[in-house]
Amino acid sequence: MLEKKKNKVNRKQAKALKIANKDYEAEEVDLGSSSCLLVCNAGLMTGASRESLLEKLASYGSIERIVLIPGKSFSFVVYSEKSQAQKAVENINSLEGENEIILVTINKVPVTSEENYSMEYPPGCYLYPNFINQNYEKQLLDFFLGEFQDVDEKETLKNRQVKHYGFEFNYTTNDIDADVPLEEGIPEICHDLFNRLVHKESQSNIRSL
Structure with a gap:
């Protein structure tokens, strides 16, 4: 040995x-x-x-x-x-x-x-410093930490907990089942975040894949 x-x-x-x-x-x-x-x-x-x-x-x-x-x-x-x-x-x-x-x-x-050494990001990956302010960051953290208290046992992986919104993610196929949406949609607190992402995408002319 x-x-x-x-x-x-x-x-x-x-x-x-x-x-x-x-x-x-x-x-x-x-x-x-x-x-x-x-x-x-x-x-x-x-x-x-x-x-x-x-x-x-x-x-x-x-x-x-x-x-x-x-x-x-x-x-x-x-x-x-x-x-x-x-x-x-x-x-x-x-x-x-x-x-x-x-x-x-x-x-x-x-x-x-x-x-x-200059850190090169993968193609399509961008870093936006201070994308959200500290107050909104705290709101997001508090919300999701509260959500994790009710996470189902099946959603607890080896090194992390997960919470799915919109669609269930299948770890066997590494994809979602688009035909079976979850009852729980995207949390309202995330809407502003998504709007910011869309705005940034438009500004940077980033095409969604």
């Missing part, structure tokens, strides 16, 4: 190193010879964040930099001391069970920090 886990870890390390080397000239070096680490299986593509990485790695020493790059399933971490990076690798990679993160000591991290 330990040999199987070791092989799995080695495969993840090799895969991440190959991409990091090609894109950023990062190379594996001897343990304890560098303060730079490659986090092989935690990046923006896997849902990692600065906070989640700090939570797992800060106990091993002072972290100077964390680099998370859009579109990548790995990230980079730099400790203040080489000994701290070594301690992190030795402790994290030896954990029993499924490794949440896998580390490799590398020669360097990308010169450009994560703050300088």
Whole structure:
């Protein structure tokens, strides 16, 4: 079992190193010879964040930099001391069970920090800052939190609760049954939100799909 886990870890390390080397000239070096680490299986593509990485790695020493790059399933971490990076690798990679993160000591991290990477949104996706004010936001939150108190058990999924309006969503087909509308329509509190969306769509000349 330990040999199987070791092989799995080695495969993840090799895969991440190959991409990091090609894109950023990062190379594996001897343990304890560098303060730079490659986090092989935690990046923006896997849902990692600065906070989640700090939570797992800060106990091993002072972290100077964390680099998370859009579109990548790995990230980079730099400790203040080489000994701290070594301690992190030795402790994290030896954990029993499924490794949440896998580390490799590398020669360097990308010169450009994560703050300088421009976040590109998928085609058709737009971000409108302050689309609604705080008062309306609170009204929406209060309304839906109240609705969730009466959510049917069948509408409770593994990691979240759901509430359907207009039509029932079928998680088997990943679609709605348009021929069977629900008695409960769209809540009135959402009407203003929809009007704003329609107005924005018209302004931006966004075509609905």
